[in-house]
Amino acid sequence: MKITKTSPITGKPNTREINVTAEQLLEWKRGALIQSAMPHISPQDREFIMTGSTPEDWAQMFSEEGE
Secondary structure, three states: OEEEEEOOOOOOEEEEEOOOOHHHHHHHHOOOOHHHHOOOOOHHHHHHHHHOOOHHHHHHHHHHHOO
């Protein structure tokens, strides 16, 4: 399923193809832990669904922190 979220770091929309169903997303939105509702997806994909942050956003945040 294609999921589009806005990055909290850049403010830009990002779309990722993530192997989840509408039912799994609904289960999470209704309060299930995301790792329980979607145990098969990567931590990066779970983070993207929850916050809109991409691995590139994390790299940017941490590279600037050390400067």
